[in-house]
Amino acid sequence: xxxxxxxxxxxxxxxxxxxxxxxxxxxxxxxxxxxxxxxxxxxxxxxxxxxxxxxxxxxxxxxxxxxxxxxxxxxxxxxxxxxxxxxxxxxxxxxxxxxxxxxxxxxxxxxxxxxxxxxxxxxxxxxxxxxxxxxxxxxxxxxxxxxxxxxxxxxxxxxxxxxxxxxxxxxxxxxxxxxxxxxxxxxxxxxxxxxxxxxxxxx
Numbered sequence: 001x002x003x004x005x006x007x008x009x010x011x012x013x014x015x016x017x018x019x020x021x022x023x024x025x026x027x028x029x030x031x032x033x034x035x036x037x038x039x040x041x042x043x044x045x046x047x048x049x050x051x052x053x054x055x056x057x058x059x060x061x062x063x064x065x066x067x068x069x070x071x072x073x074x075x076x077x078x079x080x081x082x083x084x085x086x087x088x089x090x091x092x093x094x095x096x097x098x099x100x101x102x103x104x105x106x107x108x109x110x111x112x113x114x115x116x117x118x119x120x121x122x123x124x125x126x127x128x129x130x131x132x133x134x135x136x137x138x139x140x141x142x143x144x145x146x147x148x149x150x151x152x153x154x155x156x157x158x159x160x161x162x163x164x165x166x167x168x169x170x171x172x173x174x175x176x177x178x179x180x181x182x183x184x185x186x187x188x189x190x191x192x193x194x195x196x197x198x199x200x201x202x203x
Contacts, residue, residue, distance in 0.1 A: 010128070010188070017184030018122045024177030025118070029053040031170030036153055036162040048162070050153065052170035059112030071100040075113055079139050083124075083132040108150025114143040118178050125181065130189050137182035144178050147171070 029052040037047050078093035101110060121136040152163050 013188060014125050017181060018125055021177045021181045024173050028170045028173035031173060032168040033170035034164050034168055035166045037165045038162040071097045075110055082135050108146050111143050111147035114140040114178060121181055125185060130185055134185045141178045141182055144175055
């Protein structure tokens with residue numbers, strides 16, 4: 001059945017937001033995400049550049065870091081319950097996840113989880129699940145920003161000792177790709193709803 005005009009407007013907006021987000025996310029993989037300094041290990045300045053795709057590949061290794069083994073599933077549980085509007089349970093799981101991560105120096109490794117969460121968020125938005133989309137986008141954005149708390153990253157082996165000295169365009173493109181979904185669905189829910197309803201009354 002052919003969608004009505006309001007439905008067509010909504011669908012076009014959803015696809016526009018998702019495609020813009022995906023484009024920014026893909027672009028972030030081709031750029032330098034951060035610059036790390038290994039001087040603490042070798043005694044002389046030794047900056048090296050880490051691309052977005054490399055962080056995407058090595059990011060899951062953080063799940064093997066101490067309390068992260070339990071923290072990651074707890075974050076997923078909190079996300080799922082939040083999307084289902086079970087806020088107390090989601091808050092409890094979130095507090096547990098924060099506690100587990102705070103017991104190690106690995107706060108920030110969970111940032112990688114923003115990638116699968118935002119992928120699911122795209123699917124939710126295309127299915128017109130606005131609340132779940134906004135909740136997922138906010139959680140993904142929070143996780144992505146937690147990367148700013150990360151003190152060190154892999155230096156090529158199993159030693160996580162290279163300190164991050166600065167963040168580059170790749171990281172900020174990644175943030176923008178996630179943020180645009182949160183902004184897009186917020187505009188959809190707060191600004192466009194009245195316009196669509198008026199259009200529906202006319203047609």
